Amino acid sequence: MTIVQVQNLHKSYGSHHVLRGIDFKANAGEIIGVIGKNGAGKSTFLEVIMTVKSFDEGDVQLFGQSIQEASGLQLKALRQRISAILQPTQFYKSLKVEELLHLFRAYYQSDVKVEQLIADFSLASHRKTYFDKLSGGWKQKVSLAIAFLAKPKLLILDEPTTGLDPHMRQMLWSYIQHYNQKTGGTVILTTHSMDEIERFCDKVMLIEKGRVKQFDTVVRLLASGYASMNDYYLQNVPHEEDAS
Amino acid sequence: MIAVQLKYDLLMFSREIFYVVFSLLVPPATYIFLGQLFSDSTYPGLSYADMATPSFVLLIAFSVVFFAFGFDQVANRAEGVEKRILLSPVSAEILLLSGILKSIIITSFGFVLIHGIGFWLYDLSLRPVQLLTAYGLFLVFNTVLMTVASAIYSFFTKMKSALVFSIIIFQIVLVTADFSFPVNQMPEFVQTAAQLNPMYHMNHLFIDVWNNQLIWNSGTWISISYLIVLVFIACVILFLQPKKSVK
Numbered sequence: 001m002t003i004v005q006v007q008n009l010h011k012s013y014g015s016h017h018v019l020r021g022i023d024f025k026a027n028a029g030e031i032i033g034v035i036g037k038n039g040a041g042k043s044t045f046l047e048v049i050m051t052v053k054s055f056d057e058g059d060v061q062l063f064g065q066s067i068q069e070a071s072g073l074q075l076k077a078l079r080q081r082i083s084a085i086l087q088p089t090q091f092y093k094s095l096k097v098e099e100l101l102h103l104f105r106a107y108y109q110s111d112v113k114v115e116q117l118i119a120d121f122s123l124a125s126h127r128k129t130y131f132d133k134l135s136g137g138w139k140q141k142v143s144l145a146i147a148f149l150a151k152p153k154l155l156i157l158d159e160p161t162t163g164l165d166p167h168m169r170q171m172l173w174s175y176i177q178h179y180n181q182k183t184g185g186t187v188i189l190t191t192h193s194m195d196e197i198e199r200f201c202d203k204v205m206l207i208e209k210g211r212v213k214q215f216d217t218v219v220r221l222l223a224s225g226y227a228s229m230n231d232y233y234l235q236n237v238p239h240e241e242d243a244s
Numbered sequence: 245m246i247a248v249q250l251k252y253d254l255l256m257f258s259r260e261i262f263y264v265v266f267s268l269l270v271p272p273a274t275y276i277f278l279g280q281l282f283s284d285s286t287y288p289g290l291s292y293a294d295m296a297t298p299s300f301v302l303l304i305a306f307s308v309v310f311f312a313f314g315f316d317q318v319a320n321r322a323e324g325v326e327k328r329i330l331l332s333p334v335s336a337e338i339l340l341l342s343g344i345l346k347s348i349i350i351t352s353f354g355f356v357l358i359h360g361i362g363f364w365l366y367d368l369s370l371r372p373v374q375l376l377t378a379y380g381l382f383l384v385f386n387t388v389l390m391t392v393a394s395a396i397y398s399f400f401t402k403m404k405s406a407l408v409f410s411i412i413i414f415q416i417v418l419v420t421a422d423f424s425f426p427v428n429q430m431p432e433f434v435q436t437a438a439q440l441n442p443m444y445h446m447n448h449l450f451i452d453v454w455n456n457q458l459i460w461n462s463g464t465w466i467s468i469s470y471l472i473v474l475v476f477i478a479c480v481i482l483f484l485q486p487k488k489s490v491k
Contacts, residue, residue: 050331051331076333082331090325091328092256092320095252102248103248106245
């Protein structure tokens with residue numbers, strides 16, 4: 001089943017053409033990594049498929065529904081099935097962790113119990129902590145817990161492990177993998193960690209200057225002569241100094 | 245949903261010292277302080293309480309709407325909260341309605357607070373019909389302020405610039421709205437500036453209605469027309485805002 005279908009997506013900020021005809025497809029149960037240099041258009045692409053950013057041209061379908069043709073109610077229904085972690089992760093800073101969980105539980109009209117979520121994500125020690133006072137790793141953990149309140153069919157993560165220590169990275173990935181395997185949910189993420197792409201992703205899309213340079217399975221890319229995804233990245237993404 | 249959002253909006257307001265100080269502490273404290281200085285003075289036919297009570301009620305409304313409603317929108321936008329909320333299925337209408345109700349509840353609390361202080365400290369006489377009429381106009385002015393504040397703060401994307409603007413505008417309003425310093429005793433340019441300050445017009449209309457002394461003369465019509473034009477311009481600005489999300 002196709003979860004996300006994007007055709008000829010264009011997006012500009014003023015005269016800056018950020019996305020220049022992106023084609024993309026994600027099927028149910030896939031974990032897809034979107035990679036590229038800073039400024040390549042990765043985050044903008046994710047924000048368009050999250051439905052939080054408008055676009056200029058092309059077609060974006062989520063769960064078979066074109067988002068530009070969706071009514072307000074249809075868009076609301078689509079957002080019930082999507083969850084995301086944005087970059088940087090931000091919520092109301094003057095609410096405590098458990099208050100945020102209660103508020104977002106109401107937003108998503110979720111039947112997931114807050115206490116259960118606190119137990120599942122081992123949040124008990126920080127339940128009374130203001131979101132603003134959490135470390136980066138804990139913020140990501142809370143964000144993921146909030147994302148799972150929605151029981152999403154599609155999880156979109158913008159650099160979810162940036163700045164986290166290896167323990168936190170491992171823990172976040174264990175949650176993401178568990179979600180993917182248990183629910184068959186689709187995950188689309190951006191990351192600069194090629195190690196994570198190689199270990200956890202089924203497919204990878206390389207964006208360069210707003211265009212798709214390559215979109216294939218990790219297995220096929222590695223089989224085409226690269227020792228690792230890190231090797232693939234170094235050979236296919238020019239360094240700033242090389243490019244200039 | 246609206247009840248849950250409103251509960252957390254009020255909770256967040258109570259935890260923001262900056263909002264609480266500027267909206268619920270500074271105006272009543274100034275009302276008491278000036279009352280200690282001028283409560284024996286009489287204005288043409290009016291006591292200090294008759295003049296100052298409606299003014300300080302309005303000052304609270306201004307502070308709440310500009311800080312806890314307008315500036316808060318910029319803070320949420322700048323910190324990425326707005327984008328994250330937009331991604332959830334909660335509708336923008338619910339968030340807006342909750343923001344409006346929050347402002348009305350807090351400003352109404354300010355209305356009661358100032359009247360309570362006036363009653364206990366300055367022998368303010370409270371007449372129910374007069375109070376209800378004044379409260380009705382107070383709600384109308386709340387709406388005017390929220391519309392204008394939304395339009396003004398829609399231009400800001402950075403918190404620092406919005407904060408500097410808020411503090412400066414608070415000072416300007418305090419000086420040129422005839423709240424605590426008599427504008428007619430100020431230099432000519434300040435008097436001219438006061439005519440451009442919508443709070444100056446609201447203040448005089450509110451004092452007149454509160455004291456049951458509203459006269460439909462040219463000054464009244466100029467004030468009302470000026471406020472209507474401002475609300476119209478604010479609505480146009482809000483309508484022309486570039487669309488950020490798909491819907």
